[in-house]
Amino acid sequence: xxxxxxxxxxxVRQRVAQxxxxxxxxxxxELTEDEFRPLRLMNGVYLQLHAYMxxxxxxxxxxSSRQMRKLAHIAxxxxxxxxxxxTRQNLQFNWPKLxxxxxxxxxLAEVExxxxxxxxxxxxxxxxxxxxxxxxxxxxxxxxxxxIIRQWSSLHPExxxxxxxxxxxxxxxxxxxxxxxxxxxxxxxxxxQDGRLGFAxxxxxxxxxxxxxxxxxxxxxxxxxxxxxxxAILRVYNLQGRRDNKFKARIKILIHExxxxxxxxxxxxxxxxxxxxxxxLPAEEIARIAxxxxxxxxxTRPAKAALRPADRxxxxxxxxxxxxHKQPGYAxxxxxxxxxxxxxxxxxxxxxxxxxxxxxxxxxxxxxxxxEQNLVLPHVSLGDLWEVYRALKEADLAESxxxxxxxIIACPGLxxxxxxxxRSIPIAQRISERLAPRQDEIGDLKIKISGCINAxxxxxxxxxxxxxxxxxxxxxxxxxxxxxxxxxxxxxxxTGPGFGPDGIVDAVEKVVDRYLELRSGPxxxxxxxxxxxxxxxxxxxxxxxx
Amino acid sequence: xxxxxxxxxxxxxxxLSDGRAVFLDFEGAWNESIDVALVARASQEIAELExxxxxxxxxxxxxxxxxxEVRETEGRLMPVRQRERVxxxxxxxxxxVPGYAAPETARVPLAERRTDRVLEEAA
Ligand code: SF4
Numbered sequence: 001x002x003x004x005x006x007x008x009x010x011x012v013r014q015r016v017a018q019x020x021x022x023x024x025x026x027x028x029x030e031l032t033e034d035e036f037r038p039l040r041l042m043n044g045v046y047l048q049l050h051a052y053m054x055x056x057x058x059x060x061x062x063x064s065s066r067q068m069r070k071l072a073h074i075a076x077x078x079x080x081x082x083x084x085x086x087t088r089q090n091l092q093f094n095w096p097k098l099x100x101x102x103x104x105x106x107x108l109a110e111v112e113x114x115x116x117x118x119x120x121x122x123x124x125x126x127x128x129x130x131x132x133x134x135x136x137x138x139x140x141x142x143x144x145x146x147x148i149i150r151q152w153s154s155l156h157p158e159x160x161x162x163x164x165x166x167x168x169x170x171x172x173x174x175x176x177x178x179x180x181x182x183x184x185x186x187x188x189x190x191x192x193q194d195g196r197l198g199f200a201x202x203x204x205x206x207x208x209x210x211x212x213x214x215x216x217x218x219x220x221x222x223x224x225x226x227x228x229x230x231x232a233i234l235r236v237y238n239l240q241g242r243r244d245n246k247f248k249a250r251i252k253i254l255i256h257e258x259x260x261x262x263x264x265x266x267x268x269x270x271x272x273x274x275x276x277x278x279x280x281l282p283a284e285e286i287a288r289i290a291x292x293x294x295x296x297x298x299x300t301r302p303a304k305a306a307l308r309p310a311d312r313x314x315x316x317x318x319x320x321x322x323x324x325h326k327q328p329g330y331a332x333x334x335x336x337x338x339x340x341x342x343x344x345x346x347x348x349x350x351x352x353x354x355x356x357x358x359x360x361x362x363x364x365x366x367x368x369x370x371x372e373q374n375l376v377l378p379h380v381s382l383g384d385l386w387e388v389y390r391a392l393k394e395a396d397l398a399e400s401x402x403x404x405x406x407x408i409i410a411c412p413g414l415x416x417x418x419x420x421x422x423r424s425i426p427i428a429q430r431i432s433e434r435l436a437p438r439q440d441e442i443g444d445l446k447i448k449i450s451g452c453i454n455a456x457x458x459x460x461x462x463x464x465x466x467x468x469x470x471x472x473x474x475x476x477x478x479x480x481x482x483x484x485x486x487x488x489x490x491x492x493x494x495t496g497p498g499f500g501p502d503g504i505v506d507a508v509e510k511v512v513d514r515y516l517e518l519r520s521g522p523x524x525x526x527x528x529x530x531x532x533x534x535x536x537x538x539x540x541x542x543x544x545x546x
Numbered sequence: 547x548x549x550x551x552x553x554x555x556x557x558x559x560x561x562l563s564d565g566r567a568v569f570l571d572f573e574g575a576w577n578e579s580i581d582v583a584l585v586a587r588a589s590q591e592i593a594e595l596e597x598x599x600x601x602x603x604x605x606x607x608x609x610x611x612x613x614x615e616v617r618e619t620e621g622r623l624m625p626v627r628q629r630e631r632v633x634x635x636x637x638x639x640x641x642x643v644p645g646y647a648a649p650e651t652a653r654v655p656l657a658e659r660r661t662d663r664v665l666e667e668a669a
Contacts, residue, residue, distance in 0.1 A: 027563060029606040047609065049633045052565035094637075097564040414629060415637035422628075426638055473627040 001064055001366070002147050002292040004112045011155075012109045015116060019043050020102035027099060042122075044115025045101055048418050054093045054101055055118040056108060060128035060146040060170070061089035061369040065360040068367055070111040072352035078104050083352065085337060085345040087409060087458055088167070089127050089369045090118060094416050116154065121162045123153035123234075127169045129177045130370040133293060134378040136326035138172035140197060142189045144290040145226060146170045148281065152227050159234050163241035164249035166234070167206075179371060179485035181205045181214040182461060184251050185233060187226075198222045203233060203263070204255030205489075207455035212252045213489045215260045217267065223286060225271075227279040232271035236263060296364035301329025301381055314389050316440075317400040322385065329382055333363070335375040335392060336399040336407065340436045341429050344410040345373030354395035362388050371458075372409055372446075374402065405435040405445040405512070409458055413451025413468060414475070420451035422468025422475035423501075430505045435512065442512055444525050446485075461485035463526050464508055465492045477504040481511065481538055482530045495539055507542055514541040554616050556583040556623065557595040558633070559608035567633050568608060570598060576608060580623055580634040585616065 004012070019039070026036040040046075044055040056071070063071075071091055075083045078100050079093040086092055096104060108114055117124055126146040133141040149168055153159065159166070169178045172189035180186035186202035199221045205214025221229050237251045240258070255263055323332040335355060337345050347355070359367045359377055362384045368376035380388055392398040401407045408431060411417065413424030428449050435442065448462030452469075459465035465480035476498045483492030499507050514537055519529045530538070557570040568576035569583035577583070586592040592613065599611030614634075615626045625631045632638060 027606070033603070033609045047560055047565055049629075050565075050567050050636060051560075099563050414632050420629070423632065423638065470627075470629070473629075475628050 001062060002059070002289070008112070009109075012112075012114050012116075015043070015114065016102060016105040016109055019105060023098060023102055038120070040098075041119040042116070043101075043105070044118035045096075045098070046119065046418075048094070048412075048416050049414070049420075050416065051095045052098050052101070053416065054096045054104060054115060055086070056091045056093070056113060056115050057118050057125040058089050058091060058113075058369050059150050060126060060132065060143045061130050061371075062132075062143065063367045063369065064111075065356040065365050065367070067111045067113055068352050068356035068359070070107060070113070072349040072356065074104055074107055075352065076349040081349050082346050083349075084343075084412065085347065085369050085373050085375070087371050087373060087411070087456055088125060089130070089371055090125060091369070092412070094412075119165075120160075121164050121166075122160050123149075123156065123162075123166045123168065126150050126153070127167070127178055127183075127371060129171045129173060130368040130376050131177060131323060131332055131378065132172065132368075133295065134325055134330075134332045135173060136324055137175055138326075139189060139191055140172055141290070141293050142170040142172035142187075143293050144286065145187065145189060145199075145223070147289050147292070148226065148286070149230065152230070152279075159238060162234070162238055163243045164246070164251075166237075166251070168230075174487060176485075176487040176489070177370075179458065179461065179489070181487075181489040182207055182211075182458070182485055183214065185230065186214050189223075192220045192222065196222060199226065201229065201233075204252040204260070206250055206252045207458060207460045208250070209247055209453045210253065210256075211455070211460040211491045212256060213491065214252075215255060217260060217264050224281045224283070225275055226281060228275040228277065229267070229271050231274060231279055232267045235270055236266045240266075295327070296366075296379055298327045298330060298379070299381075301383065309386055313398075313400070314386060317389055317398055318385060320400040320404065321402045322380075325379065327379070331380050331382055331385060333377040333380045333385070333388060334370070334402040335377060335397050336401055337374050337397075338401055338407050338432065339396060339399050340401075340406055341433045343425050344408050344428050347375070351395050351397055354391065354397065358388055358391045362391075372407065374407070401439060403444050403446075404439040405442050405447060406432040406439050407446075408432060409446075409448040409462070411450050411457035413449070413457070417451060417456075419454060420468065421453075421470040422451050422477060424449040424451040424457055424466075424468060427466060427468075427477065427501065427504060431508050434505055434509055438512075441522075442516065442526075443522060445512075447508065448483075448485075458485060459483075460491045461489065462492060463530070464511060466504060466508070469498065471498070475501050477501070479504065479507050479511070479542070481535060482527070484527060488527075493535060495535065495542055497543070510541045510545075511538050514538055553587065554618055555586050555592050555595065555613040556580070556616055557586075557599050557611060558583075558614050558630075559599060559603065559611035562606055562609055569634075570595065570602075574598075576602070580625075583616075583623055585618065585623065586613075 025031045046053045084092045128146045166184045168185045169180045169183040170187045171180045182205045188200040192198040201218040202214035203217045242248045321334045363377035408428040410424040410428035414420035446463045448458040449466040450457035450459040459467045461483040467478040478498040479495045480492035484490045571577040571582040572584045586595045614630045616623045
């Protein structure tokens with residue numbers, strides 16, 4: 001894992017001291033709320049519906065056991081015993097007191113964490129494939145590049161006041177597990193035609209009010225040119241992105257309005273000007289950062305677990321929640337944070353401690369956070385799976401539903417979020433309970449729920465997406481079908497008139513029933529069936545059939 | 547169920563120190579319970595509430611004060627908008643974890659579903 005150097009450590013400490021002073025000046029009245037708001041936002045502190053919320057960055061979703069234990073400690077000491085993992089691989093605490101947040105930040109600094117750039121119009125926490133460094137289908141670990149981007153973008157003087165927030169995701173596999181094409185910049189690490197490592201670069205993806213799948217701006221970018229090319233894109237955006245209208249300020253709108261060809265030409269021109277300069281990445285620097293991410297000391301193990309206890313629940317969990325590891329004899333384990341009827345993405349302090357202990361003992365001290373609001377133990381020996389399963393079960397973390405209909409993404413919605421129109425969590429809970437008995441029969445299905453058009457719950461790219469709106473002061477829900485956040489990225493289509501809080505659960509069930517009725521067989525997943533059949537039979541089930 | 551015409555308002559804000567949603571009560575203090583909120587029914591009273599919000603914000607007691615329209619139903623205060631009902635009542639999801647909250651949850655008497663109490667009971 002990456003370790004702070006002296007510069008990083010001093011910088012984060014200094015920032016906490018600054019914020020402590022700012023909080024003191026705010027509570028003493030020296031700073032007004034208008035003066036203080038941008039300062040707190042730069043440190044990840046929001047004012048939500050019921051209280052302040054602190055958003056903590058988890059760079060590329062990678063945590064050590066020590067860091068996870070610290071998060072558990074903070075949840076227990078300063079919050080109400082729970083943390084919420086988000087679709088940006090971050091963690092949010094929903095109840096911190098403003099006056100205690102500097103202490104929380106000091107505690108985080110002890111374990112090389114912070115909340116800087118988790119808000120505001122800057123380059124946000126860089127996300128990555130949560131199976132990075134463990135999956136066999138990647139060309140290399142994408143996290144060293146994410147770390148290089150993190151260092152470049154932290155407090156970048158030119159890009160601290162962009163027209164709008166800016167999100168970057170990095171993957172290194174043909175399977176997109178990071179919704180890469182729904183980011184302002186998506187980077188796909190691959191082998192270039194000459195055999196060297198480099199990137200396909202995508203730009204202008206995003207959800208929110210006006211969703212777009214990103215467009216490819218460059219097919220082949222040598223790795224040494226990564227930062228100069230990013231700087232060129234950011235510079236064009238910073239100069240031309242709209243600042244007159246918040247809803248049109250993201251780079252996706254610039255690309256849409258100016259056209260990808262025009263923006264590509266400008267980026268290339270700027271890039272040619274700066275590419276040989278200070279931002280050129282020397283091979284030694286890439287190697288230095290990559291060394292922090294070198295694979296742990298895997299042992300040679302049999303490729304198959306020799307002994308599997310005769311336990312059907314364990315079997316089901318192995319089938320659903322483990323993924324092939326690049327190292328024979330190991331597996332990647334998904335720890336579901338989606339208990340049936342539970343709150344998606346929530347983990348109690350005790351559960352965080354349990355995961356930290358399990359990771360320390362069985363997964364080389366490493367945990368990942370997924371954008372689907374689950375956790376991952378990236379390197380578990382097949383021979384340890386039974387022990388890991390039992391330990392997770394003990395902590396109520398062994399739900400065998402990764403990728404199934406109850407593995408729902410839901411944003412905090414109206415239960416916490418000041419911007420929300422409708423609640424997301426109770427809808428997720430009710431759908432989970434409704435579909436749980438049939439989830440194995442239904443198979444892979446991604447249901448994603450947002451409490452407002454900002455789309456933190458990724459509803460646009462759910463196979464089934466749900467968007468909360470407000471209608472005459474009451475909660476109302478639109479239904480979308482056919483979206484995908486994977487390599488086949490697509491924006492879902494609204495089915496028609498929306499539904500009330502009760503009706504939306506029935507509507508989802510009707511869609512599922514119609515799919516089960518019309519699919520060519522259990523091997524045809526929902527998205528494939530939807531692609532073949534179109535929206536008509538589903539609309540018929542929703543709006544016409546008795 | 548008897549309902550008054552809309553137009554009654556209460557004043558809410560977030561407390562500066564901890565961010566908690568609070569309501570101006572009939573003693574002029576900021577209280578976490580909507581049940582004791584001071585109700586303004588005439589335009590003059592509403593203007594006074596607004597002025598009080600601006601004053602207390604300037605005094606750094608609270609932030610972002612605003613008026614919430616309420617219905618007075620059988621002696622209880624019920625915000626007109628669902629958003630304000632959830633804000634006043636606390637996250638519905640904490641009420642019955644690991645089960646779910648029916649949409650009706652926000653309509654049960656708020657005093658019976660205060661988040662604090664639920665948490666105390668759980669502790
Ligand atoms: S989608 Fe809307 S309601 Fe949900 S967390 Fe984002 S801003 Fe809040």
